[in-house]
Amino acid sequence: MIYLHPIFQLLAICFGLYALFLGINRIKSLHFQKPVPFLWKRHVLVGSIALIAMLLGTLGGSIILFLLWGKVFVAGTHAKVGLVILFLLIVGLISGYILHFHKKKRKFLPLLHAANNLLILLLALWQIKTGWNLLAIF
Numbered sequence: 001m002i003y004l005h006p007i008f009q010l011l012a013i014c015f016g017l018y019a020l021f022l023g024i025n026r027i028k029s030l031h032f033q034k035p036v037p038f039l040w041k042r043h044v045l046v047g048s049i050a051l052i053a054m055l056l057g058t059l060g061g062s063i064i065l066f067l068l069w070g071k072v073f074v075a076g077t078h079a080k081v082g083l084v085i086l087f088l089l090i091v092g093l094i095s096g097y098i099l100h101f102h103k104k105k106r107k108f109l110p111l112l113h114a115a116n117n118l119l120i121l122l123l124a125l126w127q128i129k130t131g132w133n134l135l136a137i138f
């Protein structure tokens with residue numbers, strides 16, 4: 001059961017990296033006037049899978065810890081960064097759906113969305129390191 005959350009989160013991070021890879025094309029065309037195609041629908045699908053899976057995985061990590069130890073928020077830095085990621089995930093999903101369902105020419109919101117989601121991925125990579133140390137305790 002201990003490995004469920006790490007495996008789930010690692011998969012979510014892979015989907016996130018692919019969404020970022022697709023999003024970089026949008027940055028090129030929107031901000032640097034480079035006419036590269038942006039796979040909009042695929043980005044929305046892959047990005048949604050990444051952020052929703054990470055959201056469920058984060059809640060799942062707390063639930064599993066509660067089942068094992070009867071407590072949550074005991075994992076130090078891993079738990080604190082997890083809480084920050086939880087907030088950023090909500091911002092990433094809301095901004096993404098606004099961009100998707102209310103299409104118009106914008107510059108600021110896409111940039112905010114990109115910075116927020118890049119931060120999620122950087123923090124998630126850090127979670128691999130602290131999570132690895134946590135696994136060693138079990």
Ligand code: HEM
Nearest residue numbers: 016019020023026027047048096097099100110111114117
């Ligand atoms: C890990 C997840 C995600 C990452 C790393 C990511 C990254 C990006 C990046 C880098 C851009 C380009 C922004 C710009 O040109 O300034 C972008 C655009 C966009 N993203 Fe995401 N995104 C993610 C998730 C999502 C989700 C979940 C949705 C929708 C539900 C979404 C919808 C969009 C849309 C519609 C655009 C185009 C906006 C426009 O050009 O007006 N993204 N994303």
Ligand code: HEM
Nearest residue numbers: 005006009061062064072073074075079082124127131132
């Ligand atoms: C997006 C990345 C991740 C987030 C947001 C996240 C978040 C969390 C949270 C909130 C908890 C509960 C902590 C507590 O209540 O004290 C937790 C537990 C845990 N995390 Fe993560 N985590 C992530 C990735 C990882 C990875 C990659 C690993 C392993 C390499 C890992 C290993 C663990 C372990 C061993 C636990 C204890 C409970 C369990 O195994 O399910 N986490 N995580």
